Amino acid sequence: MLLGEIEKICNLQVSENLKNKEVKGLTYDSRKVQEGFVFFSIKGQKTDGNLFIDEAFSKKALAVVSQDCSGINNCIEAKDTRKCMGEIANYFYKEPSKSLNVVGITGTNGKTTTTYLLKSIFEKSGIIGTTGYYFDSIAKKLDNTTPESIDLNEIFLEMKPFVNYAFMEVSSHAITFERISGIDFKLKVFTNLSQDHLDFYQTMENYAKAKASFFKDNDFRVINTDDYVGKSLFKKGYTITYGFQSADIYPTHYEFDINGLYLKLNVFGDTYEINSHLLGLYNIYNIMAAVGSSVYFGVSKSRIIQALSSFKNVPGRLEKFIKEGRCAVVDYAHTDDAVKNVLTTLRQLAKNRLIVVFGAGGDRDKTKRPKMGKAANDLADIIIITNDNPRTEDPDLIISDIVNGIYNHEKIIIEKDRKLAMIKALEMSKEGDIVAILGKGHEDYQIIGDKKYHFDDREVVRNFWNVESK
Incomplete structure (x- = not known):
């Protein structure tokens, strides 16, 4: 593709000296720029792609597409960089x-x-x-x-x-x-x-x-x-x-x-x-x-x-582990509606107690946390509140938000260490109990602060009970 061809795609204006230059690749990540690439400068929620334009050109980028080309050479201005990026990518890769x-x-x-x-x-x-x-x-x-x-x-x-x-x-x-x-x-x-x-x-x-x-x-x-x-x-x-x-x-x-x-x-x-x-x-x-x-x-x-x-199951979606009449279920439910739906289902299936282990993601919608707590309060017999992915938020504040939705505090156990919380639930389970472990499902990591650690709910259950999922 010649760079001049993008003019007809997004109603862009390409300078004459660039029109007949061959585009060798596209990227929005300055770390991936190679010689002859077009770099799309995207303004994100946390950073601005324009901060990385110098890096892109240092790696011999052919041109930059940005919503603000003020004072930048070989820059093609677009009203909506993201929309143009999609349309240009579709054309470049031949639809x-x-x-x-x-x-x-x-x-x-x-x-x-x-x-x-x-x-x-x-x-x-x-x-x-x-x-x-x-x-x-x-x-x-x-x-x-x-x-x-x-x-x-x-x-x-x-x-x-x-x-x-x-x-x-x-x-x-x-x-x-x-x-x-x-x-x-x-x-x-x-x-x-x-x-x-x-x-x-x-x-x-x-x-x-x-x-x-x-x-x-x-x-x-x-x-x-x-x-x-x-x-x-x-x-x-x-x-x-x-x-x-x-x-x-x-x-x-x-x-x-x-x-x-x-x-x-x-x-x-x-x-x-x-x-x-x-x-x-x-x-x-x-x-x-x-x-x-x-x-x-x-x-x-x-x-x-x-x-x-x-069809058997989706990884981390109501994934079942059964041992000696007890059942543990790992699920990705991380909204109040999803928590309610999963617990409603398991409540109907539990012959004895329903034990739930869950937390809520940090730096995310706080208003759903008490609603998740209320769903657990209404449907579970024992509620073990723990960490999900707290990210940069204080885990104690996240747990406090969840507790605000629970009116029967006798049901509550707080254990911030997710692995210990899960083991506590599995240890206390009896024949006929269902243990619902919610929030992370298929994920094989946990984000604490700005670091990502290996963690898999299914792995914890599998190793502790020495069973495979059904």
Whole structure:
């Protein structure tokens, strides 16, 4: 690609001396700049890319794209650097998402499980999301649920020879910060909306607007119409709906125990009978989202039923460990709605006590903490409050925020060391008890201060009980 070609993409002006120069690569990270690269100067929440322009040019960057080019040579000014970065990346990598069936899944909860369910149904498919990106024999971790646009295009290019379908989690931040600019989505899915990220969005209205802005007029979509935001996204002729109320896909019967759920779905008048290893009412929603998406692409009824019935579990999502009549469950639930959903499910399944171990992330939405505490108070018999990822926040203040939502203080045990908190719960468990370990799920690290340490909830349970997950 010649640098002058970007003029037509984002309505940019490139100086004559640069127009015929060959672009050898793109990056938004000054540490990755090589000779002939275009460096995109992004203004982030913590720092400004313009501070790294000198470093980029010292590494022989061809040019810089920035929203402020004052006094900078070989700088191309853009009104929206992030949006342009996505569109230019899409062009530079020859539109890799167009040759795939990319499905974008957004919502507060259920994104990860839905991507995994879809991957089980579709052969030659990959996923991108919270747990990383996976396709064929490739498995790599990601820093963000939805990577930056350059990274996304590189992932699609990497996937292209191996997959026909890419199932991708789309976070609200990815929508707001234009990480998905230039990506060609064949289908979009909306799961639900509940409180999260209010440290950034301030109000639920702003958060809902961010999610809803993912859906454009003529986008084909699969939406949960039990959710008020989902209802607002309905567009006749472009929508498959699912829910427990009036919808194209809805359950006519369901029952579940600790081993999974049996489900009958009405799918456009046809009955699908599914025996799933997943637990809980909310996973019925995830199954319906996967069924709706599969129907959109014309997958056969028999294939959908067979795949969903064979699917075992998502890493760190209601992942079960069973020992001598006791059950420990590791789950990523880190919002008040997710905590309530998981504990409601486990409360119904516990033959004896429900013990919960959880904390809350530091430097994140503080208003959800007492609500998480209230959910634990209402549903658990014993509440062990511990550290999650406290980051730079005082762990005692985080715990205090959680305790503010708990009115029965006799249930509370505080143990800031997460490993000791988990072992305490496992040691005190008896036959018929369920121990719910919430907040981190698949994560294999803990962030304390500004340092990241190895820590895996599943590893602690596995080693202490000497059992593998079911």
